[in-house]
Structure formats: C-alpha cells, structure tokens
Amino acid sequence: MARALCANCKTERxxxxxxxxxxxxxxGCFIQVFEDEVHHTITSSQLFHPGEKIAIGASGGKDSTVLASVLKTLNERHGYGLELVLLSIDEGIKGYRDDSLETVRRNAVQYDMPLKIVGYDELYGWTMDQVVETIGKKGNCTYCGVFRRQALDRGAKMLGIKHVVTGHNADDVAETVLMNLLRGDLARLSRSTSIVTGDSRSEVKRSKPLKYSYEKEIVLYAHHKKLDYFSTECIYSPEAFRGSARALVKQLERVRPTAILDIVRSGEDAARLVPGEEPSSCACLGQKAAAGVVVDDDVGGCGSQSGRTPGGEMAAMDKQLRDNEAHEGLEIDVTKTMAKGAVARGEKRDVPIRTGNASKGAPRQVLGNCKRCGYMSSQEICQACMLLEGLNKNRAKIQI
Amino acid sequence: MTESKSNQAALTRPCVKCRAQEATLDSRSQPVCRDCFVKFISTKFIKQIDILGKKTRPAAGPSSGSSSGGPPTLTRRYLLGLSFGVSSTVLLHVLSENLESQLAKGRTAPFDLIVVHVDASSSLSREGADNSEAAAAAAEAVLNRYRARYPRFTFHNVPLSSSSSSTQSGNDSSEDALSLLSSSTTAPPTAASQSDLRAHRIRRILLASAARHNCQALLLGHSTTALAELTLAEAAKGRGFALPWLVGDGPAPPAPPSSGPQQPQVLVHHPLREALRKELVTYASLITDPSPLTDLISEPMRPGGDGTGSAEGTTTVVSYRDLSIEDVMTRYFAEVEASYPSVVANVARTAGKLVRRGGSGRDEEAAAAAAACELCGMPRDEDGDKRWRGELGIQEEGEQGTEGFAGQLRGRLCYGCERSVGG
Known part of the structure; x- marks a missing residue:
C-alpha cells in the first residue's frame, strides 16, 4: 500500500x-481534485457573478478557513472576478472566540483580505456569556443561533455586501437532512438542501460552496495546504436531534463512506417531494424554490453547528407528541368523525417544537420585515427581537 | 364505568384503560394490563386493515379512485410477506385472529391470505448451490410449523434466486440485470450493498408473487420502528426519491415494462405501522395459546430486525465493514425507541406525507414505468440524476470503473442501486 501510485497522475506516490x-x-493531485470539485460546484450552480462582493463567514475553524483559501485560489485561477471579504462574528464567549478571532486576523493577512468583526454586544447589547448567565447553559444555543444568523447578514449589510458564503460541508448537510427527517420537519427538509438560500427580496443571500465536500477531506486539505486554523468546539454544546443525527452520520460513514453524499442526494430529491414544493430539480429553479422563505436554515457555524434548539429537545418533542396522541384519544368519543377527518388530513398533529416559524406541511411563509429591527421575518417581530425582549425583561428583574 | 371505579381502590396499580385489572405492562409510559395491551395492538391493526378493506372492496366494480387495483374478485385476496421474524409473525397472528372472529360471528371470511416466505439464506453471493438446498429444506421445515398453526392460510416458500417477474416470458432485461449481478465476479463487495440489494430483491419477489396469485395487496409486517428505520436507511442509501413509495401505504410503483405483460396494480400496506417494535415483541410473548407464539419465531427475541435477515442484534460492533446500513439504523432506533417512542412514530408518519412522484398520475404511469429501476423496481429520478451529475461531475463516479457491470447498467438503475452495485 505504501508503494501505491497516485491514481490520478500515476507518477507520484x-x-x-x-x-x-x-x-x-x-x-498534489488531492489538492487539485478537491479544488476542481469546488470549482465545479460553483460553476454548475452559478453561485457567483463577476465583480460580485462576497463576504466569507469566517470563524477561524477548519471549514471557513478552507473555504477562504479555496475561494482565493479559485478566484485567481479561474478569474471569477470576486471581491472577497472575511466576516467574523464575536459572540462574546470568553476563551472561545479570543483565539479563533486571532486566527481569523492572521488569515486576513495570509489571504490578503479585509476583515470585519461584528460583536453580539454591539448588535444586541448582550454577549453570549451574559445570556448564559441569565438563562443558564440549557437552551442558550437557540439564542446563539438566532443571533448569529442575523449577525452575519447585518455585518454583510454594513459592508454593503449582498452575498455571504458559509463553510457548511457535506457532513453538515447530511446531518441536517437526517435531523429534519428525525424530527419530522418537512419544511426545513425542503430548504436545508438547497445550495443557495435567500433571493432578491432578501437583502443578503447565502450559499455553501463546500456543500459537497467531505469534512474529512476538508481536514486533509487544511493539513496538506498547512492552513492556519483554530480547532475548538463551542463550549456550550447542544445535544438532542443534531447531536443524535451527527453521531448517526458518522456511523453510516464508517459502514459506507459514500453514505454522506447519498444522504445529501436523498435530501435534495426528497425536498422536491415535500407537498407544495417545485417538482423541478433544475438548479436555477431550485434557487427560486428556496426563496420567498425566511432564511433560517441551519446556517449556524459554531463548532457544534448551531443548535437552534435547547437540550432535552428530543424528550420535549416526544412528550408533546404523546400529549397530542392522548388528546386525540379523548376527542374521539365526542367528535368521532371530525377527529378522524383531521387525522386523515394530517392536520395539526405536528408539534411546533421550535420557537420559530410555523413548521408544518411546508406552508408557504409570507415574508415580511420585523417591525422592530427591519430584518426580514415571516412574523411581525423577528425571532431575535422576541428573544431579546425576553432577555431584557429578565435583566430588568435581576437589576431590581 | 361506575362499576370499574369501585374496583379501583382494591388494586395497587390499576390498568389505566380498564381500571379493573392490575397493570402488568408499560404501554407508552402508562401502566396497562395484559388484556388491554393485546386489545390495544389489535385495535391499531384493525384500524389499518379496515382502511385497506375499503380500498379493496370487492365486487364494487372500479371502486372510487384510481388507487385501488386488482382484478374484481369475490373476496379480498392479500399476500403476506413472512420473514419468520417477530413483526411478520405477529401480523400473521392478528390476521388469523381477525379472520377467526369474523367466522365465529357467522360472517364470511373477510379475505383470503397467501403467505410467502422469501428464502434469503441462499444469498446473492458466493455460497454454492448445495448450500442453498439445505437452506431451502430448513425454511420448509419452519414453514410447516406455521402451516400447522394457521391451517386456513396457504404458505409458499420462494427462493431468493427466483425470478422476480410475474411471468416466465423471455424478453426480460431485469432478469439480465439480476443475472449479471448474481454472477460471482460482480457480486456486490460489501455487507452494506449485499444487504441493500437483498432487501429490495425480496420486496420485488413478494410484489411479483402477489400479482401472480391475483392478490390485491401485499401486506408487510413493518412496525412503526421498522418504518422509521426504513426511512432513514433508504435516505442514507440515496433513495430519498423513493421514500414515499417505500414507507407509505398505497399502490406499488408501476412495474417496468420489461417485467412482462401488464400486471394489475398491487397495493402495499403495513397494517402494523402504528405499533412499536418493542410492543410487537411484548405482544408475541403474551400469546401462549395453544403454544407460545415465540416458538415460531426464528429470529432472536430482541427488539431488532424486521425480517430482512440481516440485523445482528445489539452486540458490540467488531467491524463496521461487516455492518449494513440497515444494521446501523436498527441499533440507532432501538435506542431512540426506548427513550422517545413518539419521535420514532413521527418519523414514519412524516415520511408518509412526502408526495409520490414518478407515477402518481395516470398519464405519468407509463413514463414512470419506463423509468423504473431494473433492480429495486422503484421509480428512477431522472431529473435528479441529471442534476446530480452536473453538480458533482461524472468523473467522480467514473473513478470506480465504469467498465463492466456497472457500466452496462448505467441509466437503467436508480441512484441507490447504482451505489450498491458499485460497492
């Protein structure tokens, strides 16, 4: 095995x-092939147009560092004509971002890209450490995820940039697909697989050029290119569905390495089967299909991948579902036919487990803007502002 | 009601349903008695078999919609796939109970049942023919025990290597696909691929048997848990497009034109879809008359394995290489089922809401049939294939050797089967 020659160039070991x-x-061939594949994704999905200004959501972690490096390389090699900027979010978690932000600062020098760091404190008046102090370690990932999602967009807006790319890789997407199947969330399933989210109506669009890249290959790429990245998991890690789905993906990968891409493929196909979705699979239509919906797919990007949902989530959902079943049983004597009809139509049996938008049957969400902050939202008041309101109430109490 | 309330005080832990007996079991985190538990399971079954009964109402001519199929017969005819595992054995038992109770009331039999066991012990790969003969004899012996217990039903043993087409007519390119596959040099190399192809092979043989026996529906023993496993396993194998066809109840995908003359459409139903696997295991252990039901079941009484014969139980993993995707899912859902049963139920329910594409409308039927995968018989997602190649670049597939078997079958298999055939 040590003597085997490269299957590509057949000269090097x-x-x-x-x-x-x-x-x-x-x-050499690995690096070339890896870059070629990302290039292929970019061109086939028509992610960019010449002269476009792109903000790279940079956490200092391996994914975003590799994304920055690859985009720089490809931009120069293939003449994309992109203007690349690093955009970092400082959640205000002591010991977590200090080092990673240092890494991003070095990256900015290494890749010769401008860098913008946006802090939660300046955006929301709260650092994550303060949030945790107030609400405890459980459930704070919800806040972090919601805040970060807006933070990237707001940061991009400040820079006058309309397109943010994130380092989500194939493992992340596979994880999201399984997670959404697990929690029965078809609306998110249909969205989470599209490579681009957001459209002309939203001020900032998102895309994931590494969507088809394996996490392991990203690590290998970073290693062989000797990239400077910072590896740490968020210290406030979530459990529940995402963690569960993540463990499952890892096991499946061990049984059959192609499983990760197979799941991504399944997710893309199943997304077109969600009631009310476009049956077309054309990439450009796919972009439209994802539009008109609030951009709230899992574009987290903290080490533990944005648990928008609190710990004990599975237990909570299980309980909810069981309660529903129980209630249904109670109803039957009184309004038998009606209850049956409702069940047959699958109405109202799904649990609004997330604090977020209506989750079921993939209803079209009507896009508007938050009355408070103006960020696009399907609700009158966006999630971040709702969460902030709760936090601020608590703070007031504590001060008294 | 009032009567049972007076009893309540005397019991230390009354059954929450009847309040008249001591609870000896836990059902969905509620204490229940044996009788109520057995009733609970059969209620779940009866609800589903009634749904099927309405779809297959005999003599009513072309009943209601396009979804009901089958030739007009005087009684309903169903075919049950029996793996000798817990779920399918329990399904057989409740079907028998249902039939007996109808007969006891002086009614006519609600359905005819044909039971088919697909003998997978003679697998697709390696093992010689002499081996499979011994296996067939063993399967026949087990089947005889079932015959003795359920004399009203007809039992058949079909080897896995049999043709899945309903007729023995010559021009059968799915035969080609399968024979190509079973020739030793091209046998799928990994446990995961073998298990995948075997499971789909069994399904096709059962469907073909159902058509051949003029059955209106194929009944499968999948529990809620098994359906959840199936959902995630098929997603993990790249068959997201086929999920609604595999997990939901309804007509089987139209057979590819290659599999012989036009067949009547067969429905596929899972009458135990609302019971958890552990509940079926409990149920099986409660049936002891005239002899323990568990005596029939050849699969160990663990909460795993729905009968494709591949699950290895929940022992520690020695080598992931020997595991199949199904094995991983079985392990995973055994854990989830223990703690979060309703989450498991929700998975199956949600997957059932996905829209069937590739064969839903009548006009599309012919097109869908043409685009069916020649191995698993599921509709192929041609749009998706085109896009996927575009997204990933064909060279990615080509690296694994387009020549030979995989090359010959390109464009005739679905994405999932292509994966399994390639390794």
Whole structure:
C-alpha cells in the first residue's frame, strides 16, 4: 500500500486515500481534485457573478478557513472576478472566540483580505456569556443561533455586501437532512438542501460552496495546504436531534463512506417531494424554490453547528407528541368523525417544537420585515427581537 | 364505568384503560394490563386493515379512485410477506385472529391470505448451490410449523434466486440485470450493498408473487420502528426519491415494462405501522395459546430486525465493514425507541406525507414505468440524476470503473442501486 501510485497522475506516490471514494491520490493531485470539485460546484450552480462582493463567514475553524483559501485560489485561477471579504462574528464567549478571532486576523493577512468583526454586544447589547448567565447553559444555543444568523447578514449589510458564503460541508448537510427527517420537519427538509438560500427580496443571500465536500477531506486539505486554523468546539454544546443525527452520520460513514453524499442526494430529491414544493430539480429553479422563505436554515457555524434548539429537545418533542396522541384519544368519543377527518388530513398533529416559524406541511411563509429591527421575518417581530425582549425583561428583574 | 371505579381502590396499580385489572405492562409510559395491551395492538391493526378493506372492496366494480387495483374478485385476496421474524409473525397472528372472529360471528371470511416466505439464506453471493438446498429444506421445515398453526392460510416458500417477474416470458432485461449481478465476479463487495440489494430483491419477489396469485395487496409486517428505520436507511442509501413509495401505504410503483405483460396494480400496506417494535415483541410473548407464539419465531427475541435477515442484534460492533446500513439504523432506533417512542412514530408518519412522484398520475404511469429501476423496481429520478451529475461531475463516479457491470447498467438503475452495485 505504501508503494501505491497516485491514481490520478500515476507518477507520484499516493499518500491520501480519499474518504469520499477511497481513491488513492498523491498530495498534489488531492489538492487539485478537491479544488476542481469546488470549482465545479460553483460553476454548475452559478453561485457567483463577476465583480460580485462576497463576504466569507469566517470563524477561524477548519471549514471557513478552507473555504477562504479555496475561494482565493479559485478566484485567481479561474478569474471569477470576486471581491472577497472575511466576516467574523464575536459572540462574546470568553476563551472561545479570543483565539479563533486571532486566527481569523492572521488569515486576513495570509489571504490578503479585509476583515470585519461584528460583536453580539454591539448588535444586541448582550454577549453570549451574559445570556448564559441569565438563562443558564440549557437552551442558550437557540439564542446563539438566532443571533448569529442575523449577525452575519447585518455585518454583510454594513459592508454593503449582498452575498455571504458559509463553510457548511457535506457532513453538515447530511446531518441536517437526517435531523429534519428525525424530527419530522418537512419544511426545513425542503430548504436545508438547497445550495443557495435567500433571493432578491432578501437583502443578503447565502450559499455553501463546500456543500459537497467531505469534512474529512476538508481536514486533509487544511493539513496538506498547512492552513492556519483554530480547532475548538463551542463550549456550550447542544445535544438532542443534531447531536443524535451527527453521531448517526458518522456511523453510516464508517459502514459506507459514500453514505454522506447519498444522504445529501436523498435530501435534495426528497425536498422536491415535500407537498407544495417545485417538482423541478433544475438548479436555477431550485434557487427560486428556496426563496420567498425566511432564511433560517441551519446556517449556524459554531463548532457544534448551531443548535437552534435547547437540550432535552428530543424528550420535549416526544412528550408533546404523546400529549397530542392522548388528546386525540379523548376527542374521539365526542367528535368521532371530525377527529378522524383531521387525522386523515394530517392536520395539526405536528408539534411546533421550535420557537420559530410555523413548521408544518411546508406552508408557504409570507415574508415580511420585523417591525422592530427591519430584518426580514415571516412574523411581525423577528425571532431575535422576541428573544431579546425576553432577555431584557429578565435583566430588568435581576437589576431590581 | 361506575362499576370499574369501585374496583379501583382494591388494586395497587390499576390498568389505566380498564381500571379493573392490575397493570402488568408499560404501554407508552402508562401502566396497562395484559388484556388491554393485546386489545390495544389489535385495535391499531384493525384500524389499518379496515382502511385497506375499503380500498379493496370487492365486487364494487372500479371502486372510487384510481388507487385501488386488482382484478374484481369475490373476496379480498392479500399476500403476506413472512420473514419468520417477530413483526411478520405477529401480523400473521392478528390476521388469523381477525379472520377467526369474523367466522365465529357467522360472517364470511373477510379475505383470503397467501403467505410467502422469501428464502434469503441462499444469498446473492458466493455460497454454492448445495448450500442453498439445505437452506431451502430448513425454511420448509419452519414453514410447516406455521402451516400447522394457521391451517386456513396457504404458505409458499420462494427462493431468493427466483425470478422476480410475474411471468416466465423471455424478453426480460431485469432478469439480465439480476443475472449479471448474481454472477460471482460482480457480486456486490460489501455487507452494506449485499444487504441493500437483498432487501429490495425480496420486496420485488413478494410484489411479483402477489400479482401472480391475483392478490390485491401485499401486506408487510413493518412496525412503526421498522418504518422509521426504513426511512432513514433508504435516505442514507440515496433513495430519498423513493421514500414515499417505500414507507407509505398505497399502490406499488408501476412495474417496468420489461417485467412482462401488464400486471394489475398491487397495493402495499403495513397494517402494523402504528405499533412499536418493542410492543410487537411484548405482544408475541403474551400469546401462549395453544403454544407460545415465540416458538415460531426464528429470529432472536430482541427488539431488532424486521425480517430482512440481516440485523445482528445489539452486540458490540467488531467491524463496521461487516455492518449494513440497515444494521446501523436498527441499533440507532432501538435506542431512540426506548427513550422517545413518539419521535420514532413521527418519523414514519412524516415520511408518509412526502408526495409520490414518478407515477402518481395516470398519464405519468407509463413514463414512470419506463423509468423504473431494473433492480429495486422503484421509480428512477431522472431529473435528479441529471442534476446530480452536473453538480458533482461524472468523473467522480467514473473513478470506480465504469467498465463492466456497472457500466452496462448505467441509466437503467436508480441512484441507490447504482451505489450498491458499485460497492
């Protein structure tokens, strides 16, 4: 095995067995192939147009560092004509961002890109540490996720940029697909797989150029390119559905490495089967299909991948579902036919487990703007402002 | 009601349903007695079999919608896939109970039932023919025990290697696909692929048997848990497009034109879809008359394995190489089921809401049939295939060797089967 030659150039010794398909490649070919594949994704999905200003959501972690490096390389190699900017969010978690922000600062120098850091404190008046102090360790990932989502957009807006790219990789997408199947969230399933979210109506669009890249290959790429990144998990890690789905993806990958991409494929296909979705699979239509919906798919990007949902989530959902079943049983004597009809139509049986938007049957959400902050939202008041209101009430009490 | 209330005080832990007996079991975190538990399971079953009964109402001519199929017969005819596992054995038992109770009331039999066991012990790969003969004899012996217990039903043993087409007519390119696959050099290399292809093979054989026996519906023993496993396993194998066809109840996808002359459409139903696997295990252990039902079940009485014969129980993993995707899901859902049963139920329910594409409308039927995968028989997602190639670049697939078997079948298999055939 040590003597095997690279399957691509057939001259160099193979040093890498690709996690994706077990192809044996030399270092140079691996880097080339990895970049070519990202380039392919970018061109086939028509992610960018020449002269576009792009903010790279940079956390200092491996995914966003590799994304920045690859985009810089491809931008120069293929003449995309992009203006690339690093955009970082400082959640205000002591010991978590200090080091990673240092990394991002070094990246900015290494890649010769401007850097903008936006803090939660300046955006919301709260650092994550203060949030945790107020509401405890459970459930704070909801806040972090909601705040971050807006923070990237607001930061981009400040810079006059209309397109944010994030480092979400194939593992993340696969995880999201399984998670949404697990919690029976078809609306999110249909959205989470599209490579671009947001459209002309939203001020900032998002995309994930690494959507088809394996996490393991991203690590290998970072390693062989000797990239400077910071690896740490968020210290306030969530459990529940995402954690559960993540563990499952890892196991499946061990049984069959292609499973990750297969799940992504399944997610894309199943997304078109969600009632009310466009049956077309054309990439450009796919972009439209994802539009008109609040951009709230899982674009978190903290080490533990944005648990928008509190711990004990599975237990909570289980309880909710069981209560529903019980209530249904009670109803039957009185309004038998009606209850049956409702069940048959699958109405109101789903749990609004998230604090977020109506979750079921993939109803079209009507996009408006938050009355307080103006951020686009399907509700009168956006999630972030709702959460802030709760926080501020608490703060007032504590001060008294 | 009032009567049972007076009893209540005398019991230390009254059953929450009847309040008249001591609770000996936990059902969905409520204490219940044996009788109420058994009734609970059969109620869930009866609800589903009634739904099917309405769809297959005999003699009513072309009943209501396009979804009901089958030739007009005087009684309903169903085919049950029996794996000798817990779920399918319980389904057989409740079907029998249902039939007996109708007969006891002096009514006519509500349905004819044909039971088919697909003998997977002679697998797609390696093992020689002599081996499979012994296996067939063993399966026949088990089947005889079932025959003795349920004399009203007809039982058949079908080897896995049998043709899945309903007729033996010559021009059968799905035969080609399968024979190509079973020739030793092209046997799928991994446990995951073998298990996948075997499970889909069994399904197709059962469907073909149902058509051949003029059955209106194929009944499968999948529990809620098994359907949730199936949902995630098929998603993990790239068959997201086929999920509603696999997990929901309704007509089977139209058969590819290659599998012989036009067949009547067969419905696929899962009458135990509302019971958890652990509940079926409990149910099986409660049935002891005339002999323990568990005596029939060849699969160990663990809360895993729905009968594709591949699950290995919940022992520690020695090598992931030997596991199948189904094994991983079985392990996973055994855990989830223990703590969050309603989450499991919700998975199956949600997947059932996905829209069936590729064969829903009548006009599309012909097109869908043409685009069915030649191995698993599920509709192929041609749009998705095109896009996927575009997204990923074909060279990614090509690396694994387009020549040979996989190359010959390109464009005739669905994404999931292509994956399994390729390794």
């Amino acid at each position: 193979a040093v890498i067995k690709r996690p994706k398909n077990h192809a044996k490649l030399c270092k």
